[in-house]
Amino acid sequence: MRLTWVQPEDLLPHELAASRDEGRDVSAVLDRWAAAGGPTEAPVSGASATPADPTLRALAAKLLDVCDALPAAISPTEPVSLDDIRATWPAAWQLPAGSVDPDRMRGAWLGRAAGCLLGKPVEKIARQGIREILEATGRWPLSAYFTAVGLPDEVAARWPWNRRSAVNSLAENIDGMPEDDDLNFALLALRVLETRGRDFTSDDVAQAWLDWLPGGRVFTAERVAYRNLLLGMSPPATALRHNPFREWIGAQIRTDVYGWVNPGRPDLAAEMAYRDAAVSHVRAGVYGAQWVAAMTSAALVASDVDTVLDVGESVLPPQSKFAATVRRARALGASGADWESVIDELYAEHGHLHWVHVRNNAALVAAALAYGRGDLHRSICAVVSGGWDTDSTGATVGSITGALTGATGLPEQWTGPLRGRLRSSIAGFDGVGFDELASRTLRLVESA
Numbered sequence: 001m002r003l004t005w006v007q008p009e010d011l012l013p014h015e016l017a018a019s020r021d022e023g024r025d026v027s028a029v030l031d032r033w034a035a036a037g038g039p040t041e042a043p044v045s046g047a048s049a050t051p052a053d054p055t056l057r058a059l060a061a062k063l064l065d066v067c068d069a070l071p072a073a074i075s076p077t078e079p080v081s082l083d084d085i086r087a088t089w090p091a092a093w094q095l096p097a098g099s100v101d102p103d104r105m106r107g108a109w110l111g112r113a114a115g116c117l118l119g120k121p122v123e124k125i126a127r128q129g130i131r132e133i134l135e136a137t138g139r140w141p142l143s144a145y146f147t148a149v150g151l152p153d154e155v156a157a158r159w160p161w162n163r164r165s166a167v168n169s170l171a172e173n174i175d176g177m178p179e180d181d182d183l184n185f186a187l188l189a190l191r192v193l194e195t196r197g198r199d200f201t202s203d204d205v206a207q208a209w210l211d212w213l214p215g216g217r218v219f220t221a222e223r224v225a226y227r228n229l230l231l232g233m234s235p236p237a238t239a240l241r242h243n244p245f246r247e248w249i250g251a252q253i254r255t256d257v258y259g260w261v262n263p264g265r266p267d268l269a270a271e272m273a274y275r276d277a278a279v280s281h282v283r284a285g286v287y288g289a290q291w292v293a294a295m296t297s298a299a300l301v302a303s304d305v306d307t308v309l310d311v312g313e314s315v316l317p318p319q320s321k322f323a324a325t326v327r328r329a330r331a332l333g334a335s336g337a338d339w340e341s342v343i344d345e346l347y348a349e350h351g352h353l354h355w356v357h358v359r360n361n362a363a364l365v366a367a368a369l370a371y372g373r374g375d376l377h378r379s380i381c382a383v384v385s386g387g388w389d390t391d392s393t394g395a396t397v398g399s400i401t402g403a404l405t406g407a408t409g410l411p412e413q414w415t416g417p418l419r420g421r422l423r424s425s426i427a428g429f430d431g432v433g434f435d436e437l438a439s440r441t442l443r444l445v446e447s448a
Helices: 006-020 028-036 054-069 080-086 102-122 125-136 155-156 163-169 181-196 202-212 221-229 256-260 266-277 284-299 305-314 321-333 339-349 358-370 376-385 392-405 412-418 434-446
Strands: none
Touching: 006 054, 006 321, 028 054, 054 202, 080 256, 080 266, 080 284, 080 412, 102 125, 102 163, 102 256, 102 376, 102 392, 102 412, 102 434, 125 155, 163 339, 181 202, 181 256, 181 392, 181 434, 202 221, 202 266, 202 339, 256 284, 256 392, 256 434, 266 284, 266 305, 284 321, 284 358, 284 392, 305 321, 305 392, 321 339, 321 358, 339 358, 339 376, 358 376, 358 392, 376 392, 376 412
């Protein structure tokens, strides 16, 4: 068995890429690693095919320490502290705050599940593979849950389903929302708020992981941070040691609930998102979490997706690479261009990034929201057909468009197979109903 996302020899190539992206000089580290015969290409799925010999693994660990000791990438356009990020925010937002239509809260939960479920089977499959699967089954362009019915064997062999997810997330097998980390983290955020209150700390989030979140159900930055917690470290140090995934998508998938419990208050939502994200991420990894929390805060009370996107951008450091990325992608999505040409542009700009990085996936989310104009069907089909981290981007886009629409306005083809319930590996939540989740979230709004 090869444990993914934590072995030193697998982490180092990712660290080299992350450091270069941050503008740090790691050429000497690369030379040492290559001279020793270490692989310079990062494994796509988190682990190389065969374990490294002990000498190479030991060198990788030492070189990770060298990278960690390099001067931090400091830029006034990429603030790290909450105070410095908050200093860029507007004084107020023109959003209705307070009470929430229960139907819109249900729509948010259902939309998140539907979008996630749509993307689950094709997570890790390249964009061209998604299209080939759909064309081979006569279902291109994407307009329904994936199916293996009618899929030729040679296409299935060329583009194998995400084995962990496919059994229960293909149309012929769906019976409620299957377990997924994108929903697990929403449930965990709900539990943190219910048990620790609105003033929870990063330490509270870390303790919740250890108490309720199985270690085998975390990946990339979360798995590294989990390991660091077990080594006795505390946030924010948990986000820094041997963590090349510090600006990947993980924190961005964890923060919808913080927006839902702060309707019309994106500042409070983004502050909560920061405290959660700091356990495992920095800079763009944190900005993505705040961006989504602000958008989900707005989606419950706004009347259109442009307002939601405006609010999301308002909590971002305006000169950061992340902010520039989502602004550019939003403009592409709203341009009226054919969706495939929009994706072509996004891949030309961000195709060098790993499929779980935050910037490329955020670009796809922003473009799909602008392109979909608030319609859940159009939006989740667009974002999932774009590839990269399909279940996570589908969940985020579904959450926002579901909240804008409300549960009663969502198409039965997406909500019916959910059967009103979901599975979870978070203790106490397995089999919970979406109506109960919406009610519990609303109680947190009312008790604020």
